[in-house]
Amino acid sequence: MTLALRDAPAAEANPFRGSQDGNSHKVDACSIVIFGASGDLTKRKLLPALYNLSLDGFLPSPTSIVGVARKPLPDDDFRAQMKEGIQQFSRRRPANEAAWNELASRLHYISADFSDAGSYEKLRADLESVEKRNGTPPNRLFYLAIPPEFIAVAISNLTKSGLLARSNGNWSRVIVEKPFGIDLESARQLNRQLQQYATEKQIYRIDHYLGKETVQNLLVFRFANGIFEPIWNQKYVDHVQITVAETVGVEGRAGYFDKAGVTRDIIQNHVLQLLSLVAMEPPVAFDADAVRDEKVKVLRSLRPIRESEVQILTSRAQYAGGASGGKTVPGYLQEPGIPPESTTETYAAIHCAVDNWRWSGVPFFLRSGKRLARRATEIAIQFKAPPHLLFRGPAQARMEPNVLTLRIQPDEGISIKFTSKVPGPAPVLQPVRMDFLYGTSFGVEPPEAYERLLLDAAAGDSTLFTRADEVEAAWSFITPILDTWKSLGIADLDTYGSGTWGPRSADDLIARSGRAWRRV
Amino acid sequence: MSVDTEIPANARFGSGATLEITQIERELQRLWKDAAENSTKSGGGPVVRACSMSLVAPCSNDLQFEHVATVVEQTALRQPCRAILVKIDLDNKKEEIDATVSTVCALGGPDQKRVCHEQIQIFAAAGSVKSIAPSVLALLVPDVPAYVWAPCEKLLATPILPELSLSADAILLDSHRYSEPFRALERANAIASAHPANRALENLNNAAGSSGGFGVLDLEWVRLQTYFDATATLFEQQGARAMIHDLRTLRIEFAAREVTAAINNTADAKNAARTTSRDWITPALYAGWFASRLGWTLGGERAMTSPGLAELQFEGAGGRRVTLVPRIANDRAGAILNIEFSSSVGRARIARAPGAETGDLSVEVSRLSGPANISYRFQTLDDAEALSRALTRAPRDIYYERAMPISMAFAPK
């Protein structure tokens, strides 16, 4: 064959890297240092993700994994705890012994107190000796799986001890877990603190929704198919609904949840991220800054909701007792650990407007809640009716608008609803749904969100991480709503039965625009 | 994995020398409908028909056919496809062609959902070979890529593969499974060069900006990715990067079968394994990849420097050369065991004991204090995994095409 082909991406320093194998991801060997190694997130998500990456051969060989927490713990005890986590939570279990042993040989534990600057000298020395033993180059990925109040102090100490410094082509990055602040002011302050000690390029703010396969597919769906983009605008779209519904209640996280509420916990981050992906303009390139530039423009285009509009454009409520999943469940205020006078919302709905050329006049309805009828996360794009209705009379009764649904979980897939003629002599019309389900099409298990995100961070790709300006733009929209709710006390706080689709006030909210919530 | 296949009783779709294409299509529709109804009745949810490619696999003997059918079933679980398996009876000169159709369902994925694919099996006597390509063409799923997998080496020498390839996007081989892999690759490369899609690109004269065309995908190349990655990792170790542009020699030791009794007594025979052309293909592919990655150009022909060693010289200062050395070892024939890289500043090595999944990557650079040594886990792919990975690649692989002239130069004379 003599043809010249398009060359691979610009040659890198290592001429042996890069291939046309879609399964390979260029990752430097590095140390993944997890702060908060004895915590819930490490055991349930991070170690299972690292195990699966290692099983699939995605972790370059001399990678070291180092857990850090306060309690002193021998390496072997830490390994035993992590193995237990993998046996319990990995998507592939029981653990493959050979793969586990290989991973375990690179797994270490160091005890240190994050708030104590002195601990970092020891951490640095211990880390260097682990790296030397394993042959790991000094590339470091610090994962801060720690309570939010420790983030700033941890980063400042990392910097002061030189652990975040980069030299000789080696890198240091920090992954920060949500929540990024509790309102605009605290988010700004956290960003300022982070940026004082690290560059924005070193900071990876994780929103695990972005690691989900179907969320990434949203971009592929929109920008790799030519047929949707021309109708993805105010001319053809009637409105958009984004739903994140859970059936569970507070489930042992009462303390955290009651301080946050569903708006801080889900809407400010996950739901607004979904909205920005649905509404963004095509980026000039599929790279971190180009994609995030477009997303942040959407967030900045969200029309602020004024204090006087809050009761019209938002709804908030708490679940009352009832039946959910065949069980009798208590109301929110009766849950253990929730103060009886709490005004924290377990459900919220917001009617937003995206004030830009593409979406002018198209409402976006967002809702999220606990103890709802079904667990479902989806984005539904409802299209306008045809300009002239040919089919009248009884047949028209069954004419429903076209809806394109992107289901994020469960039953990930895409469906489209359209109207079809029922076979027979009469012009009877009926809506039909055409489904594409990942589960019945591809028999392979998609990677967990944390797998993808850890790998991207190790590869230096921050496309699926949130940038400082995105976080602040999202808080700019949400904070005035939260402030107004706070000042209203219980005046607008509704309730809804557990196992239902939410409060009456949310139905009224959408009904005011002549629309209704979809039955998910 | 539990597989359940729905094949309608007595449903054959041949009438002597021709296949009833319309009936096959109708039958497939009926089968999908039945599968959906059965699944809904048993509470299994809808069976959805998604299809991302047609996979055509012609074969000429029973044993291979069964193996191919199993591999295709496992692959289809990962890649929604229409599989068209063709069995050709080369000894039967009559004009006979027949087919069966089925939907094959297996439980897969995180929720153990039923994943189904369509399978058409065509049985043709040698006298009907001419009918195969037009029948397959009529049965390809419109608008999605088509791949021709050539598991049976014998068929590479017949016109059937070029004919089937005409309407496909790539031909898939498994060179390591062939008895004459170099010849097979040569034939596949010739099919690609003559393919109208590639010729059209050549005529357009802007091929450099194009990603289309017809390609050759070798499953052994896919299996070698783990060695490519090990090499990249090795040269990311401290001190090793400095060696890259000064690399002079590469020595690859690979596993071969036992020595024969006849040469067992001679002095050289202790090192000389009995090799066949098949044993050399894997190290030759690696060598082609390595040298082309460094931009080396051939400076001579394959030479046997001592019994059993093959060597290629390359242009450039310092005597660049690549040597392939067979070693008797208890491993898959051709499997790479040790790779030694040397330059004027130091040496680097990938070492894997026969049969082991894990090996060592080591670097010795004179200036470096202490040797760098790390362990590396090589991935082993079964046939279905290798096939499925090959199917997710773009049909044409620039690195493979660049490696080819060098790899082919190792063909035993």
Ligand SMILES: NC(=O)c1ccc[n+]([C@@H]2O[C@H](COP(=O)([O-])OP(=O)(O)OC[C@H]3O[C@@H](n4cnc5c(N)ncnc54)[C@H](OP(=O)(O)O)[C@@H]3O)[C@@H](O)[C@H]2O)c1
């Ligand atoms: N769990 C989840 O599913 C989840 C989901 C999304 C986001 N997050 C976020 O992830 C972070 C961690 O969550 P988590 O649920 O894993 O919390 P957790 O179970 O409470 O664990 C906290 C960890 O931090 C360590 N720690 C606390 N103070 C420390 C100090 N001064 N020095 C050293 N180590 C200290 C604790 O170790 P010792 O006390 O043993 O020293 C423990 O390992 C939080 O920011 C949370 O919001 C968690």
